[in-house]
Amino acid sequence: MKGKKYVFYISLAISLCLIAIGVFMPSQLESFSNSSLDFIYNNLGWFILGSVFTFFVFCMYIGLSKFGHIRLGEDSDRPEYKTATWIGMLFSASIGISLVFWGVAEPVSYYIDPPFGKASSEESAKLALQLVYLHWGVSAWACYALVGVSLAFFQFRKKLPSSLSSVFHPLIGDKIRGPIGKGIDVIVILSIVIGIATSLGFGTLQVNSGLNFLWDLPINVSVQTSIIVVVTIIYVASTVSGLQGAMKHLSNLNMLLAFALLAFVLFLGPTQTIFKVFFQGIGDYVQNFVSMSFRTEPYSEGKGTWIASWTLFYFGWWIAWAPLVGSFVARISKGRTIKEFMMGAVFIPVIGSFFWFAVMGGSAIHLIQNMGETALATSVSTDVTSALFKFFDYFPMTTFLSVLAMVLVLVFFITSANSAVFVLGMFSENGNPNPSHSIKIIWGAVIAAISIVLIMTGGLAGLQSALVAMAVPLAVLMLIMCYSTYKGLQAEIRLTMDQQNKKPKKKSLLPEKEAL
Template structure:
């Protein structure tokens, strides 16, 4: 029988073991994760794609159904945060880091090596943005949204603790307070810690590459440790100020910087083509979302490998983020109706992502395809960490853009870490909405150590492989959460009707 604060102790112990094993046996960890990745891609591509499609379908169904009027809280409750603050805080939970990291590297990578057809062509350019939209659109936010909706519904509507196990109350009953429930929470916290660490690792690599590219600072493991140490110190300082000050104001700053960066690129870049790409690619994405969601080339090994390296990786990576991002979104969404919640969580971040990739990634494609910067494409594919800075170097005001990008990455890093330590503290302490500073600092230090493991084990490749290994069990839990959530809102509606 697991008792007391066993979720905190055991999940923390698992995370520490992951750090220790990763630091001592990083070569072995990278090799074993690669073996598992090959196995997963060869045998379970279909499962990851199917789960992603089910979650998107569930969210859209809840948005347009009669269940959309159910409020996440008491019927008379009003939202805690204004709509603007709420939306900006959605990006505080880690997505911003990935948007900046892959803003140039992914569209250019798909352009040279598309999912099908010949690379480095007009068709490949269009397809590259279409699949980038696919990877950063409805599917990831549906994965986050289902967990967030389950947490918010059972916590604020049913009065249960803000823990992943509470979502299983209709199935497990009071066993959620026993070993079964605590096992679910331990797995969720550990998965969340690894997902957070992967984000920290990517941020560190990109900041180090940017500083090296612009100022010639050494891009070494020592530099990575210094960046992680500095960021850890800053987000611990931010966490002392609490959710309503540190994260709230940092979120506003981040979004202002995002739009400033995009505005400058629009002014000095190919504005006409950017708007054309945004409109046409959005149409292509909407028109092809079902074929893309279920596309499996069973008789084409190379195409199947592409799906594994990109789509399956992303679906698994989003799953490692899901407990952390979902819990944070749930925490800031009290008082919203299901329809308000799903429409905002699903659509607004997706649209912002589409605009971001059209402006930054679309401009890079313009330089590579229309202006013939073929060497730039080769360099970007060879060094994805420095891709954004290589592209900015080719633009007017490139130095200013690079400096703003480094500030943005660092700000997203701190904001994500701040929200992550809050969520890990909450989930590992029986849903405590005000975890102690000691608990948050402990999780901050441990996730910083886990980020070091990702860097040691192989950087971006390690993020790809280890994320899929860790996320696999939780993917199954996502299906159960979907079933329980749908069952419970139907039951509530029937009860009210009776």
């Protein structure tokens, strides 16, 4: 049993060291992280862009080729969750909290500070949604889908442990159970811990801004710590109740709340403009997808800086988040075919994300560009955490919309941490699909502690940079994963053909002459 927990003990020890560094040396941590980040952006940005595009091409290839009919499980298995619930869990467990945080702030930021062209103009308004769609489109979900389909195939089809090291079985065989496999799982666990801690840190800051906006509650560490403690108790309790219970209901609740908020803004806001923004943005995105995906601007220092700050940051962020989201998506996708998985996991969440930004960001830009409400742009540039609540100031029922948004943030907060703790438990117990409650409780407490330490020490930005710096080794790992998964799928096709050839052919019931 102890051997099975080596990954847990090593990962926990490193996580506790990070907490200690955050407490005693926050400035040094931030400085090191930023230096690493600058090196990556200046020297390896092309590698990150190329890797993400490769992931997308690979996902489309295996989804639409002869591999698409392979089921993630036995041939007799069928999906564990209904499609609507599955889609809701995809959103809740991944980028839901980030959508709420950046829904207004990011499009407006691009509008007032575009990578090229005149700022705060019609041109920058069109470009803003195009860039948002690049950052939140198929490139992001391809990272998740790659990890998800690879892990689900080897876990449910080949009956290997539900840990990321299993994906490399076609290349290293049973060494996945040795030091190499354990090293892979430790790297993955650390990326998940750091990623969810920084994300929950952002969520806490936004909730605190909302409470301040609505009820003048002070913005300070004490309030933020209280928020984290309360939410931690809730998400640990819901995790212990199991996926079939709390997670399913919270995901469904999330979808209802998100649809309610979207409906209010859609029908109370500039409805016709929102739909125009939505379709215009998709058209511009599809038309320029390849060129935007490879844009490095090698001849312009200023433009390169913008791309490093936004595009490379986001692509690195999605790579770093891929082990968490991909592992959870794999866990809830048993019984689906690879084609069904790819069409659902890559495109359906993307359309939902695009519409969210069209409603929130499109309405905000409309207020600034067409209605002259430049104060909204000023408030976004001043404090992105309060951007959503400032935006609601221009709508009727401001308080209701703000409260609804805060509840949505909290529920996304809970479900994101819920899925993270569950995946951490799986990896910590050698791929156990039903990890023990004690392991999940420990990881829940560690995540909360890291979030609190980061907020107290002001090191959130530094550790966020460290997460993106981890994108390079993870990208290398994921490129190898593409090859390993391809080999595994090829072997599965050959095995299926051999089994079909060995089946005895049915004899004709007619006499030989009549049969001829």
